[in-house]
Amino acid sequence: DGSLASLTAEVQAMCAVQWRGDVALLPRGSLSGPLWDALQQHSVQASPASDGSPFAGGLWELMRRALQARLLARQREIRVDCGVREGNVEVLAGSGSTWVVVPGPKGVRYSFDIARCMFSEGNAGEKERVRSWPVSGETVLDMYAGIGFWTLPLLVAGAEQVFSCEWNPDAVEGLRRGLELLGEPLARRCQVFAGDNRRKEVQQAVEGKCHRVMLGLIPTSRDGFPNAIAALRPAGGMLHVHWNAPADAEAATAQGIAEELEAMLLAARGGSWKCEVTAIQRVKSFAPKVRHLRIDIKCERLVS
Ligand SMILES: C[S@@+](CC[C@H](N)C(=O)[O-])C[C@H]1O[C@@H](n2cnc3c(N)ncnc32)[C@H](O)[C@@H]1O
Known part of the structure; x- marks a missing residue:
């Protein structure tokens, strides 16, 4: 059916992945919706970790490893009406802390929790x-x-x-x-x-x-x-x-x-x-x- 074609078109139209330290961040709203959820669910069920399958963890885990990221996350909207400008991301794969260090101008290094603080590219x-x-x-x-x-x-x-x-x-x-x-x-x-x-x-x-x-x-x-x-x-x-x-x-x-x-x-x-x-x-x-x-x-x- 047309599902594969529409998923492929979405990937092709997607803006570049952004990096926050060792975290790969998918653009807001990208690769999301019922079709992608179903794909993730099926890929997890089809490749259980117990089988030692290289596809264990499903689609997002596969993507995380391909990108060599510690975490794969998706940006959500940062609301300008939110007084504390909290960060808003959804972690899709990987484990460990959501704190990252990113380089700034003149050797500055910024440190922040991607789940809790905004960082404006x-x-x-x-x-x-x-x-x-x-x-x-x-x-x-x-x-x-x-x-x-x-x-x-x-x-x-x-x-x-x-x-x-x-x-x-x-x-x-x-x-x-x-x-x-x-x-x-x-x-x-x-x-x-x-x-x-x-x-x-x-x-x-x-x-x-x-x-x-x-x-x-x-x-x-x-x-x-x-x-x-x-x-x-x-x-x-x-x-x-x-x-x-x-x-x-x-x-x-x-x-x-x-x-x-x-x-x-x-x-x-x-x-x-x-x-x-x-x-x-x-x-x-x-x-x-x-x-x-x-x-x-x-x-x-x-x-x-
Ligand atoms: C848009 S961010 C600014 C970050 C940085 N200056 C920039 O432009 O990228 C605004 C920051 O101000 C803080 N903030 C807003 N109102 C404040 C207030 N009345 N007192 C102290 N901090 C406040 C928010 O929590 C947020 O971290």
């Missing part, structure tokens, strides 16, 4: 850009640190101190492991704040100390604005604001955010402030006609 270019920023000697606040996507490259790039906030305990564990892999003395330059970045305690610790603040949350990082502007040094600094913007209104969106921040700075810090958009970086396409942007805003206290 789409942000790879952005990590490369961040690691080349001139942050030597600077103090940076990373408000949405995750497993250290920006924190670790910033430390390698020479930041004097990085304050990293993260409220997902699994991501915090990944961040701590990544810092351990980075080793001393760099790891000692990072202070991790586990919990909500909007806490008073965070504000008090970072107040007036930071040259730049990373606001890496989409669709919007507006919730982080109060502590971000409190963190800037008396003369000001850079805010790197991540935002999902309509593709036909990138500049207007950025300008609106700069004006909002200027008003907040004026109200919270007094004096006179100028907030200027210095760059709009497209990070990735988020949805049709919606772009994930990084908007760089230079905040400067004006002296009269």
Whole structure:
């Protein structure tokens, strides 16, 4: 019947397998559905492990071995409305821990649990850009640190101190492991704040100390604005604001955010402030006609 042809067509149309360390990750929704489930079930029944069959474990185990992966898993959707951006994968074959180590820019190694933390392949270019920023000697606040996507490259790039906030305990564990892999003395330059970045305690610790603040949350990082502007040094600094913007209104969106921040700075810090958009970086396409942007805003206290 047409089943074999349709299965073959699916394999041919499938996007490339991605790797997370020694875990092979099938794209979301690929090789799934009743036909594939039936194939797996039949292949397991037809080749019991007790027979010593080379096909024991069925289709997924066969595929795992062919790929020479420790685990074979399938990506599920990472929901943007999930506050902790937990990872979402389905392990199909193999055994052992779902913790992996993957290489990042400048020798950085990220460590995370693929079942519990997100890792955005789409942000790879952005990590490369961040690691080349001139942050030597600077103090940076990373408000949405995750497993250290920006924190670790910033430390390698020479930041004097990085304050990293993260409220997902699994991501915090990944961040701590990544810092351990980075080793001393760099790891000692990072202070991790586990919990909500909007806490008073965070504000008090970072107040007036930071040259730049990373606001890496989409669709919007507006919730982080109060502590971000409190963190800037008396003369000001850079805010790197991540935002999902309509593709036909990138500049207007950025300008609106700069004006909002200027008003907040004026109200919270007094004096006179100028907030200027210095760059709009497209990070990735988020949805049709919606772009994930990084908007760089230079905040400067004006002296009269
Ligand atoms: C999109 S991830 C950012 C990871 C990384 N910066 C990147 O862009 O690839 C956002 C992270 O912020 C964390 N987060 C969201 N709201 C937070 C809050 N109010 N306080 C602390 N962490 C928060 C989530 O748990 C998640 O790990």
